[in-house]
Amino acid sequence: MPLLSVVLIRTSLIYLLTGFSLGTLLLWQKASLMPLEVWRFLPVHLELLTYGWIVQLVFGVAYWILPRFNTSPVRGNQWFVWITFFSLNSGILLMGLNGFLPNPDLWALVGRGFELLAVLSFGLNIWSRIKPFAV
Amino acid sequence: MPTLTRWHLKAGLIYFVLALLLGLGFRLQPVADLPEQIHNFRPLYYHFLMVGWITQIIIGVSIWMFPRASREYPRGDARLGWATFYLLNAGLLLRLFSEPFVNEIQTDIFAIMLFFSGLFQWGAALLYTLNIWSRVKLK
Numbered sequence: 001m002p003l004l005s006v007v008l009i010r011t012s013l014i015y016l017l018t019g020f021s022l023g024t025l026l027l028w029q030k031a032s033l034m035p036l037e038v039w040r041f042l043p044v045h046l047e048l049l050t051y052g053w054i055v056q057l058v059f060g061v062a063y064w065i066l067p068r069f070n071t072s073p074v075r076g077n078q079w080f081v082w083i084t085f086f087s088l089n090s091g092i093l094l095m096g097l098n099g100f101l102p103n104p105d106l107w108a109l110v111g112r113g114f115e116l117l118a119v120l121s122f123g124l125n126i127w128s129r130i131k132p133f134a135v
Numbered sequence: 136m137p138t139l140t141r142w143h144l145k146a147g148l149i150y151f152v153l154a155l156l157l158g159l160g161f162r163l164q165p166v167a168d169l170p171e172q173i174h175n176f177r178p179l180y181y182h183f184l185m186v187g188w189i190t191q192i193i194i195g196v197s198i199w200m201f202p203r204a205s206r207e208y209p210r211g212d213a214r215l216g217w218a219t220f221y222l223l224n225a226g227l228l229l230r231l232f233s234e235p236f237v238n239e240i241q242t243d244i245f246a247i248m249l250f251f252s253g254l255f256q257w258g259a260a261l262l263y264t265l266n267i268w269s270r271v272k273l274k
Contacts, residue, residue: 001202001272009271013264016190020260024253027230030237031246054189 001064004081008060011089015052019045044096051115052092059084059122066129080125084118091115136199139216143195146224150187154180175235186256187227194219194263201270215266219259226255 001009022045028034063081068074094111098104157180164173198216203209210216233248 001274003273006271006273010268013268013271016260017264020257024257027234027249027253027256030234031249033246033250049185054185054193057193
């Protein structure tokens, strides 16, 4: 497995644990075991699990598994995927935590912008790898 | 395909169908004059899709496909694997029989079920992470 895939997938596993931890607290609030204030973490729970766990894991596995080129670099320009990693995680943190920052709407916009950059960057790497094996 | 993977994938498909049945119910509610309380199942719909279907499929396929942990135990610790399966699905089933009713019927039993539902699902995520972590590695 290439280094970038290790980084993306292990990071996604950290988001899985963190997201599930928040989800457990929210579920416990429904049982009146936690204060109502925990619902402030619902957007964080959603963001960590959709983009942090699912999307990031998909990126990591796709970068590893999709057909490789016959010449180096066999998985395309890895810098696009490093940009993906840093942009995606910056975006996730900003989208999840913007409710706790001054000017939350601005930070949400910046966060989504980072996530869009991450997807575009990943697309630039992966597009030409969606090909028949022999090419 | 390993037995554990097959169980995860088949369970995932069942949750997918259940989620879509719930989705159908939400759409039919005003048309077929179904009780409004059906919308109490909405959080369950999302979690059947995201946890029961997608996360469970990911767990099942990763157990099968990721680089082997060791020659002796290529798929890691089978006990952790099976514990993940049982905790995840027990947690989801406890959720099914308590979450939609907890606001409607005042009884401690639903609170207890929700407590264990959350604990079991979290436990499943922890055990899966512990089991798969070392298989996410450089060649």
